[in-house]
Amino acid sequence: MTIEVGINGYGTIGKRVADAVRAQPDMEVVGVAKTRPNFEAEQAVANDFPLYAAVPERVGQFDEAGIELAGEVEELVQDSEIVVDTTPSGIGAENKAMYQEYDTPALYQGGEDADLVDVSFNARSNFAEAEGAGHTRVVSCNTTGLSRLIAALEDEYGVEKVRATLVRRGGDPAQSSRGPINDTLPDPVTIPSHHGPDVNTIFPDLDIDTLGMKVPATLTHTHSVNVELTDETDTETVRELLEGESRLFVIPDHMGIDGSGKLKEFALDSGRPRGDVWENAIWGESITVEGGDELYLFQAIHQESDVVPENVDAIRAVLGTADRRESIERTNEALGMGLGR
Amino acid sequence: MTIEVGINGYGTIGKRVADAVRAQPDMEVVGVAKTRPNFEAEQAVANDFPLYAAVPERVGQFDEAGIELAGEVEELVQDSEIVVDTTPSGIGAENKAMYQEYDTPALYQGGEDADLVDVSFNARSNFAEAEGAGHTRVVSCNTTGLSRLIAALEDEYGVEKVRATLVRRGGDPAQSSRGPINDTLPDPVTIPSHHGPDVNTIFPDLDIDTLGMKVPATLTHTHSVNVELTDETDTETVRELLEGESRLFVIPDHMGIDGSGKLKEFALDSGRPRGDVWENAIWGESITVEGGDELYLFQAIHQESDVVPENVDAIRAVLGTADRRESIERTNEALGMGLGR
């Protein structure tokens, strides 16, 4: 008995979630919905994903492009046990009524507001809270990256305070109209950025301040992180702790990976689909504990893919088909988590 | 009886050639040589390519990094029927004596001078000329891209004159220290650029003028091409001709691929290893014949990979194990040439 999953929105996140769901032994993709015919729509069909028109008025455009449709999005919602909504920011909110109408539980992405949903989700941090939820939000790429790190530290040492500067990529690699071209922007210019409060949807009591910036790069976000720990420790011990986490990739010193470019090259060389880096990539050499309780490190977050395994886990969490440990292991195993291992 | 191929230099081109050679039914990778241990070296070992130290003095560095070596590069040269030299520009010339010493025929890349070798090579254009050559140069990514296009046009219509502006990427995606960051440079500033004469190593009698520029992008070179044809034709006919060429990918209009970014996204979505685009990617909408005999078009050249199938063919060409048609078909079949087909 496989879980029947519908995916509404087949773009950067949606196409990756579709592949990841298909790779799970206990899941099946009922279909994917898209608004416009383009190479991604053709690829969906080429990959045997039944394609549904997200906007009924545009059915004709698919016909013209010679792309066969399986139906319209409402049918997909009806036929799915759960829907993963991977439409652009704000569209998920518009779609909520449709999911409610068909009584289909839905997952949303980080572009939606926290108060749209019953629960915000990160597998490592609060898996169990999503059970039975009608509307669940898989937190954004940045929040996912911070949560995974914080969860590990919180469990082991306790966390007094987190300060993080998020140096964000201006756009994804295929987004040809987004900038900036040659600029560095405080974004938002007010402090703290919205990322801190978003982490608080996962860790309600955490003391965290985040600062956001935007730069002309497409490959990853890069975080400089400072964590004040409750219990004392040292650099080597923290490093080992992080190396033991399945969704953290601690970059070995001798690899010569100096930034996002070589990181993605390594992922491509490793055969990762689309060169995806599902794990937080933490520079091993950067992990530094000062004075016993103050940790610093740099991590790269592959914005296009780190939320993908989280969506897979959220499906099981919502439907109650596995507990945290089982789900994470199953997802990891099916995807091939563990870069460089 | 498979051809035993050694690969000296395991970087951007070398690692791709290694994978492509391994994919051929009639070839086998004896080993690869590298100068320094880094993630690429580790990956070579992870992929079961016997790894040889290119510089004997550095053997210790591999030991320290815990990377096992199969030997030193001279052994690799001795044990190979043919060596593909994919070392950085100018190093191939230094290595020539070693290949001569062991009487091993060698392929070099476009970074080497034309007069280093017996023959410059492009599979579509002059396959047969390489038979029995001791030293063969697979021409550069840009020259390969131009040659494939010119060969098709020359065969069908005759070519009076080619004018091309080559808007070149500043560096490959993982080359973190190359620029420019925010600049557009005539490069070289003198006209014609060296690319035209390089095309003449393949088409000695061709009248061709090229202009080179460099821009802050990493994904592809992009050519604006103007060709005066001998025989008259029209836009639709040329388009069909180009669509019929196995190493030209004519981008369909409705795909929504507006530049290098979406082109690479499409290649990644299509499951291409490393997102490689071995074919010239010609924008279908750009193909325009004016006045019956003047052709214009834009093409993107994926500098990291378009020479890869050419290296594979050059192996067979030099050793005389297949003729042009057979070799190209076998290479294409083994790699999965034909993006979007």
Next chain:
Amino acid sequence: MTIEVGINGYGTIGKRVADAVRAQPDMEVVGVAKTRPNFEAEQAVANDFPLYAAVPERVGQFDEAGIELAGEVEELVQDSEIVVDTTPSGIGAENKAMYQEYDTPALYQGGEDADLVDVSFNARSNFAEAEGAGHTRVVSCNTTGLSRLIAALEDEYGVEKVRATLVRRGGDPAQSSRGPINDTLPDPVTIPSHHGPDVNTIFPDLDIDTLGMKVPATLTHTHSVNVELTDETDTETVRELLEGESRLFVIPDHMGIDGSGKLKEFALDSGRPRGDVWENAIWGESITVEGGDELYLFQAIHQESDVVPENVDAIRAVLGTADRRESIERTNEALGMGLGR
């Protein structure tokens, strides 16, 4: 008796035109109109340009920001002998009725359609045609750059055909949201681009094909130009011809200016306001005549400023207060045209 000039739209082009008009002995700036209060609006006031609200509804926003207004745009139009409209593309068309209402002749910029106006204008090429025109369009930065070059060649040798590839900057330096970040785009993908027909508004009988591209750079457009000449000549003679043109800056070989970055650095070092390069910057080393009648060269076009002197001349051309030679000389003298002289 000075000419009273109003400037509607105080952005990249408008603020430069305002300064250039003010620098003319025979002109005066009546005022400038702007839609929103920001640093440019403050600067207008700091520079003693009477500031008018372009959108009556937003008067309050200026009040809140503490920026004093001289009135609303209609008053400015009424009080001006001529208006230079430097609003964003397409807004000029909306403003036309207002200029007609007050019977004020208007200049528009290259973002407007050619058929909005009575005449399209380039000082070097067709100065006299604008006399008495109600609605005149100063052609775009790219068309201005091509026209200046073509005019010189046409006068001296005759021009058979022009082919140009325009490698365009993605956005101006202060446009923080424009991309691309890491992409090279045929733009438009169809050939010829609209630039050729635009040049034909200045040279109606010229045979010209242009190809447009867009790259992640902000400093200049860069053109690779090919011109088939009617009469024969040689490299040195063409170079001298171009060096003799007052709005062409032939970059000397020994200056070490390798691209847009160093070009702008040179302009800044030379004390140019805002580092502006009003002239086409043609790389001297690139000027090449092949076979006696085929010219190639590279030129950089500083999109933010090359149309500025043309706007100044267009004012005199429309009002008939000077002939071409006089106007160009006066403008050049007042601005300090002649980089590196």
Next chain:
Amino acid sequence: MTIEVGINGYGTIGKRVADAVRAQPDMEVVGVAKTRPNFEAEQAVANDFPLYAAVPERVGQFDEAGIELAGEVEELVQDSEIVVDTTPSGIGAENKAMYQEYDTPALYQGGEDADLVDVSFNARSNFAEAEGAGHTRVVSCNTTGLSRLIAALEDEYGVEKVRATLVRRGGDPAQSSRGPINDTLPDPVTIPSHHGPDVNTIFPDLDIDTLGMKVPATLTHTHSVNVELTDETDTETVRELLEGESRLFVIPDHMGIDGSGKLKEFALDSGRPRGDVWENAIWGESITVEGGDELYLFQAIHQESDVVPENVDAIRAVLGTADRRESIERTNEALGMGLGR
């Protein structure tokens, strides 16, 4: 009696220091030394700065380029009361012996090691310490930017701890070969970066941790800064404090300056030579005090120019011709410090 200043190295920093020194009523530029003839050398001559050959062997190159020399660098050193060495990193150390030989006190730049000199210098922070020093280092652009901010906070509240992430530009605007093109790099990857210890050359007892990154932008460095203060305060009070500092430019909220691009545009619009921003540019909206004693803010540091006024002050500090207050006022007055005032 004006101070006779020689400037060795006429590049990004040197040419700015030359102009700034010339602008001082109590100083005079004896000459500038340069290694190679290029546009900057020509500009030095055009600006009537006597030009000296920095490398005797290259005198001929200047002759060939038709650039007149006033002599060789040793003569310049001999004829100067003080030399400002603005040669590339590491060359200053090589030049030290020459300055010692002629007993000429020297200023060096941030590219040199702290232990090359008697004292590291920042005008606001430790002016008096440089009096009589033979060898003085004006600290780097980043250290200057941090020191100015810290000095103001330290004087008013006391500083417990500083944590700063320095998002550094990859290269200056005219450095066409520096990258990265599309990458974000921890640089250095180890924590803390060298910037913290460099700040300690100015504030020996300060507790400061810095993290460095490198991005594909040329206009400014941008710092995200966190300061734990000793005494309690609030956002508005800190903002007023910073607004009162002559070399801090607190960007007003309503200006619409969202990043480095618009900041530089504003400086150019304001008529600043070369668009220089000598002040730290602190986003007013970003200034935030949390919990009474924890300050956050973003600041942009214009790497090409913030050290320029510091060099001017260091001249007076070393020679003892003015005290801190007098010197800073005189420098500010002569340059026109106070952007947006």
